[in-house]
Amino acid sequence: MAEMDTSSSGGHKKGPGVKKSKKLSTRIDLTPMCDLGFLLITFFMYTTTMAKPKTMEINMPYKDPNIKEQDQTKIKESEALTILLSKNHRVYYYEGIGSDPNKPPDVKVTYFKPSGGIRDEIIAKEQKVAQLRQSGQLLPKDEMTVLIKPDTNSTYDDLVNILDEMSISDVKTYAIVDITQVDQDFIQKTEQANGGK
Amino acid sequence: MPKVKLPRKSTNIDMTAMCDVAFLLLTFFMLATKFKPDEPVVVKTPASISDIPLPDADVMLLTIDPKGRIFFSIDNKNFRKSLIDNIDQYKNLGLTEAEKNSFAIGSSVGFPFNQLKSFLATPPGDQKKLEETAPGVPADTSVDNPNNELAAWIRSARNTNPRLRICIKADQDATYPEVQKVIKTLEGWKIFKFNLITNLKAVPPGTAAYALAQGGAKK
Numbered sequence: 001m002a003e004m005d006t007s008s009s010g011g012h013k014k015g016p017g018v019k020k021s022k023k024l025s026t027r028i029d030l031t032p033m034c035d036l037g038f039l040l041i042t043f044f045m046y047t048t049t050m051a052k053p054k055t056m057e058i059n060m061p062y063k064d065p066n067i068k069e070q071d072q073t074k075i076k077e078s079e080a081l082t083i084l085l086s087k088n089h090r091v092y093y094y095e096g097i098g099s100d101p102n103k104p105p106d107v108k109v110t111y112f113k114p115s116g117g118i119r120d121e122i123i124a125k126e127q128k129v130a131q132l133r134q135s136g137q138l139l140p141k142d143e144m145t146v147l148i149k150p151d152t153n154s155t156y157d158d159l160v161n162i163l164d165e166m167s168i169s170d171v172k173t174y175a176i177v178d179i180t181q182v183d184q185d186f187i188q189k190t191e192q193a194n195g196g197k
Numbered sequence: 198m199p200k201v202k203l204p205r206k207s208t209n210i211d212m213t214a215m216c217d218v219a220f221l222l223l224t225f226f227m228l229a230t231k232f233k234p235d236e237p238v239v240v241k242t243p244a245s246i247s248d249i250p251l252p253d254a255d256v257m258l259l260t261i262d263p264k265g266r267i268f269f270s271i272d273n274k275n276f277r278k279s280l281i282d283n284i285d286q287y288k289n290l291g292l293t294e295a296e297k298n299s300f301a302i303g304s305s306v307g308f309p310f311n312q313l314k315s316f317l318a319t320p321p322g323d324q325k326k327l328e329e330t331a332p333g334v335p336a337d338t339s340v341d342n343p344n345n346e347l348a349a350w351i352r353s354a355r356n357t358n359p360r361l362r363i364c365i366k367a368d369q370d371a372t373y374p375e376v377q378k379v380i381k382t383l384e385g386w387k388i389f390k391f392n393l394i395t396n397l398k399a400v401p402p403g404t405a406a407y408a409l410a411q412g413g414a415k416k
Contacts, residue, residue, distance in 0.1 A: 030212035037219030044226035055364060055392035056247040060380065062389055085373070089355035114401055148372040156261070157369035159376065160243040160395055168246060176380075 056163065061175055075145050079134060081125045082147045083118065083162060084179065085154035085189050087188070090120045095125065097147065098182060107190045112161050120167045122146070146174040149183055227355035238262040238329075243369040244398035244408060251394065255360045256392075257351070260305065260369035266333025270305030276358045277301045283353040290314060298327045299324075307331035310346055336378040340385030348382050355386070363391040 011037045077096045082105075084092040089112060094105035110118050129144040148162050159176070239259055258280045260268040271277060281300040288310050292300075296317040300306075302325060308316045310333055317328055336347035354361055363383060366375050383391055400407045 011248050028214045032220050035218040037216060037223055041219060041223045041226055044223065044230050048226060051364075053242070053394050054247060054249050054397045055249050055251050056395050057249055057390070057392055060384055060389040093198075119401075119404070145404050150377075152372070152374050154373045155369060156367040156371040156376050157243040157374065159373060160245055160369070160393060164247070164392075165247040168401065168404045168406045170409065178377075186309040 005062075005132050026035065042148055056160070058163065074136065075147075076142060079129050079138060079142050080145050080147060081122065082149065082183070084183055084187055085148070085150040085158040085162060087151070087153040089155075089158055091158075092187055092190060093118065093121055094186070098186065104186070107186045109194065112158075112165070117164070119165055119169060122165060122171065126169065126171070143173050144171060146171055148174060149179040150176070150177045151184065231247065238266070238268065240366055240368045241368060241370075242395050245393075245395040246398055246400045247395060248397055249392070251364065251392070252362050255358060255362055256372060257354055257361045257363045258305070258364050259347075259363065259379055261365065261371045261375055262333075262380065263368040265371055266307060267336050267347060267375070268305045268307040268328075268331070269334050269347065269378065271354055271358070271361065274301060276354075277303075280354055280356045283357055284296040284310075284349070287353055288349060290316065306350075309331050310349075311334050317340060336376055336382055338381040340382055345382060347379065351382065351386055351388075364394050364396065365391060366394040 049185070061068060075097055080097045082096070082098055084096055084106060084107075086092055091110050091112065093106050093110065094107045097106050098105045108121075110116075110121065126144050129138065129142070133140060134136045146166065148159075150159055163174075165171075206338065238260065240262055244271065254273065256272050258270045258272070260270070262268070271280065278297065278301040281292065281297045284290065285297065290310060294313060296314060299317045303317075303321065305328070306313070306316075307328055312332075316331075319327060334347045335344055336349060337345035339345065340348040342348075345349060351363075365376070365379060367379075383389075399412055
């Protein structure tokens with residue numbers, strides 16, 4: 001593979017006894033060096049992490065034990081949407097906060113889907129709240145509030161998905177709340193109504 | 198008619214140019230490389246549309262694996278040393294200097310305090326193996342619970358470096374109660390703002406966020 005030594009071919013013959021000094025070519029075969037270069041490139045390409053992980057910022061509501069109960073802002077029944085996260089990525093939701101035991105809310109079940117899922121329900125509720133605002137039943141400052149209640153058998157994936165839905169639908173006010181026994185009963189009842197699944 | 202003589206050309210190619218390119222690329226990759234941090238467990242994070250990059254420095258990483266084990270780590274080597282000093286004093290662990298150094302150069306911790314000393318005493322090569330079967334840092338929903346060792350870690354870490362950003366890196370199959378323990382512990386220390394590490398996914402078209410992104414791009 002080495003380069004032919006052509007530079008010395010033009011030299012004239014020297015007399016006998018004169019040592020032939022062989023002129024060496026200054027050219028070096030670069031193939032191995034090139035091989036090495038590419039080998040290292042492959043290594044670095046493989047180990048490098050080009051895509052930095054992305055993060056999602058989350059602000060939990062500030063809990064101050066000094067705030068008295070009457071000073072806290074209460075969520076209005078008509079502006080609230082409660083979302084319960086349950087097993088197998090199921091999402092239960094109902095309008096309102098379900099505080100009135102005499103009037104159990106209409107709990108429905110859905111999934112995370114690009115269409116016909118929870119996203120459409122959030123958008124529908126947002127429009128409903130906007131209408132109520134226009135008709136004067138809600139104050140202009142009232143906004144739709146989503147209460148997220150993850151059940152004990154929901155996964156972290158569900159939580160991130162629902163938080164993501166909030167940013168997708170641009171919901172300003174939402175909160176992650178602990179699930180209550182009442183809500184767990186709602187889920188059980190709905191499950192039974194849907195054939196005990 | 199005489200034959201047309203084709204000059205015989207050498208099959209050798211000058212490799213200099215190719216070599217130059219190879220080393221140029223090599224230099225680029227060497228400079229751009231940031232090695233994957235040593236992770237105790239494989240965690241598959243869920244995807245979200247959020248595209249805030251992870252901060253470069255001062256990160257406290259709380260990893261939750263699918264089984265709900267919690268691993269604690271901070272990135273800055275200098276603070277790791279003061280953190281272990283702080284923890285040693287606070288919890289009276291009686292760690293030797295060598296064990297503290299072992300913590301400073303290590304990656305993450307997934308052991309309760311009573312096993313921490315023996316873990317740090319093992320040579321660094323074997324630590325990785327131990328981490329695989331680690332029980333995780335015990336946590337609880339209340340910071341006042343003495344068994345909530347995660348709370349002690351967070352407290353000491355914040356004492357040594359108040360600028361720490363807290364990131365939770367949980368597996369998508371981790372159940373909510375495990376994540377809740379971590380969130381409640383953070384809330385107990387009055388930390389209401391933290392980051393969840395997620396993969397990036399495309400914003401679905403036709404939604405409010407999509408319109409926002411489009412509007413932002415036009416400006």
